[in-house]
Amino acid sequence: xxxxxxxxxxxxxxxxxxxxxxxxxxxxxxxxxxxxxxxxxxxxxxxxxxxxxxxxxxxxxxxxxxxxxxxxxxxxxxxxxxxxxxxxxxxxxxxxxxxxxxxxxxxxxxxxxxxxxxxxxxxxxxxxxxxxxxxxxxxxxxxxxxxxxxxxxxxxxxxxxxxxxxxxxxxxxxxxxxxxxxxxxxxxxxxxxxxxxxxxxxxxxxxxxxxxxxxxxxxxxxxxxxxxxxxxxxxxxxxxxxxxxxxxxxxxxxxxxxxxxxxxxxxxxxx
Amino acid sequence: xxxxxxxxxxxxxxxxxxxxxxxxxxxxxxxxxxxxxxxxxxxxxxxxxxxxxxxxxxxxxxxxxxxxxxxxxxxxxxxxxxxxxxxxxxxxxxxxxxxxxxxxxxxxxxxxxxxxxxxxxxxxxxxxxxxxxxxxxxxxxxxxxxxxxxxxxxxxxxxxxxxxxxxxxxxxxxxxxxxxxxxxxxxxxxxxxxxxxxxxxxxxxxxxxxxxxxxxxxxxxxxxxxxxxxxxxxxxxxxxxxxxxxxxxxxxxxxxxxxxxxxxxxxxxxxxxxxxxxxxxxxxxxxxxxxxxxxxxxxxxxxxxxxxxxxxxxxxxxxxxxxxxxxxxxxxxxxxxxxxxxxxxxxxxxxxxxxxxxxxxxxxxxxxxxxxxxxxxxxxxxxxxxxxxxxxx
Numbered sequence: 114x115x116x117x118x119x120x121x122x123x124x125x126x127x128x129x130x131x132x133x134x135x136x137x138x139x140x141x142x143x144x145x146x147x148x149x150x151x152x153x154x155x156x157x158x159x160x161x162x163x164x165x166x167x168x169x170x171x172x173x174x175x176x177x178x179x180x181x182x183x184x185x186x187x188x189x190x191x192x193x194x195x196x197x198x199x200x201x202x203x204x205x206x207x208x209x210x211x212x213x214x215x216x217x218x219x220x221x222x223x224x225x226x227x228x229x230x231x232x233x234x235x236x237x238x239x240x241x242x243x244x245x246x247x248x249x250x251x252x253x254x255x256x257x258x259x260x261x262x263x264x265x266x267x268x269x270x271x272x273x274x275x276x277x278x279x280x281x282x283x284x285x286x287x288x289x290x291x292x293x294x295x296x297x298x299x300x301x302x303x304x305x306x307x308x309x310x311x312x313x314x315x316x317x318x319x320x321x322x323x324x325x326x327x328x329x330x331x332x333x334x335x336x337x338x339x340x341x342x343x344x345x346x347x348x349x350x351x352x353x354x355x356x357x358x359x360x361x362x363x364x365x366x367x368x369x370x371x372x373x374x375x376x377x378x379x380x381x382x383x384x
Numbered sequence: 385x386x387x388x389x390x391x392x393x394x395x396x397x398x399x400x401x402x403x404x405x406x407x408x409x410x411x412x413x414x415x416x417x418x419x420x421x422x423x424x425x426x427x428x429x430x431x432x433x434x435x436x437x438x439x440x441x442x443x444x445x446x447x448x449x450x451x452x453x454x455x456x457x458x459x460x461x462x463x464x465x466x467x468x469x470x471x472x473x474x475x476x477x478x479x480x481x482x483x484x485x486x487x488x489x490x491x492x493x494x495x496x497x498x499x500x501x502x503x504x505x506x507x508x509x510x511x512x513x514x515x516x517x518x519x520x521x522x523x524x525x526x527x528x529x530x531x532x533x534x535x536x537x538x539x540x541x542x543x544x545x546x547x548x549x550x551x552x553x554x555x556x557x558x559x560x561x562x563x564x565x566x567x568x569x570x571x572x573x574x575x576x577x578x579x580x581x582x583x584x585x586x587x588x589x590x591x592x593x594x595x596x597x598x599x600x601x602x603x604x605x606x607x608x609x610x611x612x613x614x615x616x617x618x619x620x621x622x623x624x625x626x627x628x629x630x631x632x633x634x635x636x637x638x639x640x641x642x643x644x645x646x647x648x649x650x651x652x653x654x655x656x657x658x659x660x661x662x663x664x665x666x667x668x669x670x671x672x673x674x675x676x677x678x679x680x681x682x683x684x685x686x687x688x689x690x691x692x693x694x695x696x697x698x699x700x701x702x703x704x705x706x707x708x709x710x711x712x713x714x715x716x717x718x719x720x721x722x723x724x725x726x727x728x729x730x731x732x733x734x735x736x737x738x739x740x741x742x743x744x745x746x747x748x749x750x751x752x753x754x755x756x757x758x759x760x761x762x763x764x765x766x767x768x769x770x771x772x773x774x775x776x777x
Contacts, residue, residue, distance in 0.1 A: 287457065289494075290457060290481070291481060291565075293478050293479065293483075293509060295478050298509075303494055381495075381496035382496065
């Protein structure tokens with residue numbers, strides 16, 4: 114983007130010229146500032162992990178504590194926790210985004226209140242109740258946990274997909290149709306790209322929600338970092354309780370950061 | 385592709401280039417369920433190839449609905465629509481719309497695509513080769529007066545409102561459609577920019593000869609741009625369909641007279657165009673020319689100023705001879721306040737521009753913003769006098 118070449122006598126008003134110049138400049142600074150903000154969060158996470166490792170290697174622990182906080186056990190719990198989160202998130206995205214798209218099409222628009230109502234119930238119900246009821250109904254274990262997590266976190270993605278699509282200027286849709294794009298082409302080339310920031314924000318909210326809620330998996334045999342917290346509470350071992358909570362928080366922060374990076378990269382240029 | 389110098393063409397000449405096709409509406413009707421009166425009630429209308437027809441009427445009269453039924457963004461409940469000798473009423477609407485340019489307010493540009501991508505949209509949908517699309521984008525940006533090298537890779541938000549609107553027009557023309565539908569395209573820009581865009585459209589239309597249907601609520605705009613004007617009442621009832629001159633001279637009903645307004649005699653100013661005056665040819669010089677030589681030429685021609693042209697042949701300033709003789713070469717300075725109008729501008733526009741710039745004349749732009757000549761305030765006063773006498777006599 115070069116500076117304006119002087120001259121082409123196209124527009125005369127000074128106001129317009131001023132706007133011409135402000136465009137590119139604003140872009141450049143906005144981009145750089147965005148990246149700088151993105152560097153703070155991982156630094157905090159790294160500091161947190163470092164602090165935990167330091168504490169773990171210097172403190173003296175009882176046998177039970179040492180077993181629970183052993184490197185291998187911790188690693189397994191963390192991976193299990195991540196697996197729950199990622200699998201549930203993948204299912205949520207695969208279901209809620211297409212559903213959100215479908216519900217904003219004219220033909221299905223009237224179903225919107227019903228579906229949003231169901232999703233609201235999923236989120237409004239106490240998470241622990243949802244987990245336990247599903248476990249009693251189905252079975253204990255990984256997949257029941259995943260199902261509970263999906264029900265619990267579908268709403269933000271669904272709602273943001275719909276809000277994002279509804280937020281696209283109707284005139285742009287009309288311009289697209291008016292130049293001969295099919296309804297699907299307008300969706301793919303205009304509506305979805307413009308809704309991406311809002312949809313991704315919903316996905317990030319859901320992910321963070323999932324990391325936190327997955328701690329409840331321990332109650333229905335789903336494993337994860339919740340085990341640490343639960344054991345800590347049952348045996349009154351604060352070291353376990355606090356370690357578990359801190360690790361979940363760090364994981365949530367890390368995932369939130371990843372989400373922000375994706376949002377930053379996927380954000381369409383020119384907005 | 386820069387045209388060197390003014391070929392003050394004779395735009396009013398009868399043999400106009402026509403690349404449009406006629407449009408024929410037969411009993412076109414739109415009923416919405418739950419409304420007892422149709423929004424558009426059995427409209428029949430013939431639009432000749434290459435003409436610009438303006439749809440005017442109060443808001444809610446159905447003029448926009450009628451426009452959108454031509455490209456079937458709104459499906460007619462009844463009636464037939466013909467483009468050329470083709471009945472397009474039941475053609476696949478997506479295919480149909482790729483052959484009809486469509487311009488809406490503020491251009492309707494896709495904000496996440498560059499100017500070039502926006503313009504190349506329809507040609508790509510039609511499966512043109514990449515090379516051809518690229519060439520076409522540059523050609524069109526040039527046509528609407530935007531330097532392709534500067535604007536091709538910009539995003540719409542980096543453009544002013546007027547520039548966005550130009551890109552909107554370029555995009556609509558991309559696949560060279562015979563018909564152009566424009567839905568209040570210049571409604572959202574300031575008056576000066578609007579006048580420039582109107583001039584530009586007149587110039588482009590002279591070059592291309594499309595069939596244009598243009599919806600506006602501004603009667604002055606209709607008079608300025610239209611070969612014909614259709615005045616609608618509620619239900620898209622056609623009250624009068626005629627040339628601007630005829631409508632101003634003989635409004636068909638009181639309704640039209642009210643709509644046209646009391647200033648109808650002054651509106652004659654809007655009817656007379658700069659290109660009907662005799663343009664004064666003045667001395668021009670290109671940036672970097674020898675200053676002394678330019679001054680000598682101007683003296684010989686009896687001019688007391690020269691018009692400086694940039695390398696694309698567009699006027700950028702008009703320094704006096706005294707100013708030029710102080711330099712060794714003709715300076716590249718751009719005079720932001722240089723008053724310019726298009727050939728299609730009305731006397732009204734020309735006067736406005738002079739007053740805004742506090743100058744006694746304006747530079748008239750011809751093809752591709754090249755110079756066509758200069759009009760002075762005296763020439764305009766004279767033309768007004770003449771019209772007065774004619775109307776009086």
